[in-house]
Amino acid sequence: MKAVSAALVVTAALLYTSLVLAERQTGSPYKHQNDPSLYDELAKAPEKARAKPNPFEKDSDAISAGANLFDQHCAECHGDDARGAKKGPSLLVDQVQNAEPGALFWLLTNGVVRRGMPVWSKLPEPQRWQLVSYIKSLGAGRRKP
């Protein structure tokens, strides 16, 4: 039994070391990054959803709050700077930045479950709008000279 325990400890140690090393490797960009159909889901947002205005549009705190939420819930897949990472595409592209806030809100609410994007309706509605404010603010920052 001592041998079994020792083997388990060694296996666990090796697995842990390997996982830590694997985590340190730089994440490669999203494999479908250049696939334009990736953003087709935004076009599926119903008219009623698109027409919804962002209630936090003029609230400067919403961008800071959205940045925190993005960091907590979205950066893992879309990258810290939203340029896309291994699991999620860039949110700085025109398809996202030119989309109506209502369409982004609709996509956050419904996810793209079959392509790996979870539904985010577990975040209360105001928090989803705060995320939309932040995502839109990234485009505004990018357009600055």
Add this chain to the structure above:
Amino acid sequence: MPLYLRLASAILFFCLVLTFLLPSSKAQESPYIVAYDHYMEEPGSLEIEYFSTFGTQRGGNDFHAFWAEVEYGATAWWTTEFYVSGQTTFNDGTIFTGVRWENRLRPLKREHFINPVIYIEYEDINGADKILKEVEGHDVESDYADSNAGLRKEHVHELETKLLLSSNFKGWNFVENTIATKNLSNEPWEFGYAIGASRPLALKASAKRCSFCRQNFIGGLELYGGLGDLYHFGLHDTSHYLAPVAAWNLPSDWTLRLSAGFGLNNSSHRFLLRWGVSREISGFGSMVSKLFRGRR
């Protein structure tokens, strides 16, 4: 201790070490302990959870049952979970009570007013299991009064299915779970239910990161109990509980849960105090994938 138990313990210990050392992600966890909402684990994330149930027992000794869960988001529509459970009955002893393998599948692509999830679980436990993760059939307090030595003689191989329904309305989450369980050793189907409602204390996120912001706290209520079996369906000889629940989602990525359950009839335990702690490890799937495929 049998080899598989040592193995299970080693895996759990390893997972607990991982919770402290690997990168985590902040999850918005619900406060429910018995009921389920329709949210899956994020794809590729591993959540490690520990729960305890302290229960009072008339005609026997009070107990402290505990379980650890490892929950993995296989895809955005499929979450799989492995449980190991045990219990301590005061003035009696501590024993391992079994394992469970749970799968939750989301059949619909989009959000609807009512969102269904299909739940399938296999249980290999013994009769001394007291975690009361769900209450079904004619489960009553007196079933747990015997000594551990007596209870553990019963082996239970069960297939448990649930239909989980969940809705969101004005910041509130409402869940309704119906349970149908089949003991694979020629016992009739047993039924149960769990319903719940919860809401964060604040719906809007604060512009600053903070531990004590109101949006980090979620409060709610659970009601759960048995509904008899195929031949004796109904409330006769069943137990029921009402439990206020609360969760605290800390910015440091930990979630704490607390629930105080009160038995609603004479067949129920008078009081069940439950608490739990969990942490989500983001990107666990890709770490393992890199490990086996190498750098590409």
